[in-house]
Amino acid sequence: DTEVTQTPKHLVMGMTNKKSLKCEQHMGHRAMYWYKQKAKKPPELMFVYSYEKLSINESVPSRFSPECPNSSLLNLHLHALQPEDSALYLCASSQVGQGGTDTQYFGPGTRLTVL
Amino acid sequence: QKEVEQNSGPLSVPEGAIASLNCTYSDRGSQSFFWYRQYSGKSPELIMSIYSNGDKEDGRFTAQLNKASQYVSLLIRDSQPSDSATYLCAVNLSSYKLIFGSGTRLLVRP
Numbered sequence: 706d707t708e709v710t711q712t713p714k715h716l717v718m719g720m721t722n723k724k725s726l727k728c729e730q731h732m733g734h735r736a737m738y739w740y741k742q743k744a745k746k747p748p749e750l751m752f753v754y755s756y757e758k759l760s761i762n763e764s765v766p767s768r769f770s771p772e773c774p775n776s777s778l779l780n781l782h783l784h785a786l787q788p789e790d791s792a793l794y795l796c797a798s799s800q801v802g803q804g805g806t807d808t809q810y811f812g813p814g815t816r817l818t819v820l
Numbered sequence: 821q822k823e824v825e826q827n828s829g830p831l832s833v834p835e836g837a838i839a840s841l842n843c844t845y846s847d848r849g850s851q852s853f854f855w856y857r858q859y860s861g862k863s864p865e866l867i868m869s870i871y872s873n874g875d876k877e878d879g880r881f882t883a884q885l886n887k888a889s890q891y892v893s894l895l896i897r898d899s900q901p902s903d904s905a906t907y908l909c910a911v912n913l914s915s916y917k918l919i920f921g922s923g924t925r926l927l928v929r930p
Contacts (some may be wrong), residue, residue: 726924736916738916745918746922747908747922747923748864748908748918748920750917750918753916755916758914761916761917789879793861793863795864799916801825807852807912807916808852808854808869809854809865809866809918810866811863811864811865811866812863813862813863814862814863816861817860
């Protein structure tokens with residue numbers, strides 16, 4: 706089963722709100738990712754966790770705060786967002802390594818609108 | 821700057837035809853190559869992965885990799901209207917970093 710789940714599917718928030726996006730996988734993958742995707746653009750990598758530790762932060766503003774409570778869960782905490790942060794937020798997971806084990810599987814995404 | 825290039829399209833083919841999607845990449849050290857299909861408003865769905873030079877077939881899909889020429893392609897045989905989507909080529913530079921092309925929009929005409 707190559708399923709990554711994300712909640713909520715849609716989120717509308719004001720610029721002063723605090724909200725969280727959640728991602729879960731049960732494939733035993735030890736790498737998890739957050740991507741941001743704007744309309745008609747490819748996904749852009751935001752964060753990578755490997756073995757529950759933050760491995761990559763692609764210079765993402767601090768109003769986005771990732772958290773990996775355990776090997777199956779990944780959260781993205783949102784605070785004081787701007788309207789330009791409105792996008793599709795994608796979670797992905799993969800095994801750790803190369804040579805056929807690095808395939809990333811995406812969840813269905815959370816459509817975020819910042820008013 | 822590591823780059824993955826795709827023609828944005830749209831590529832329009834009649835139903836039943838072969839659709840050919842192409843992608844070039846700049847980093848000769850790349851080892852893993854992927855094709856994702858993305859319907860409008862949905863998330864990317866893995867179609868094929870390929871790691872060695874040559875062809876890899878899975879049903880109606882064939883991925884082709886030529887590392888010497890730094891290109892990877894996807895052939896879709898017997899194209900169906902349901903294949904109409906954006907196809908993203910992705911290249912893995914390291915264990916974690918996928919570099920995506922801008923995507924090719926495919927339209928299959930009934």
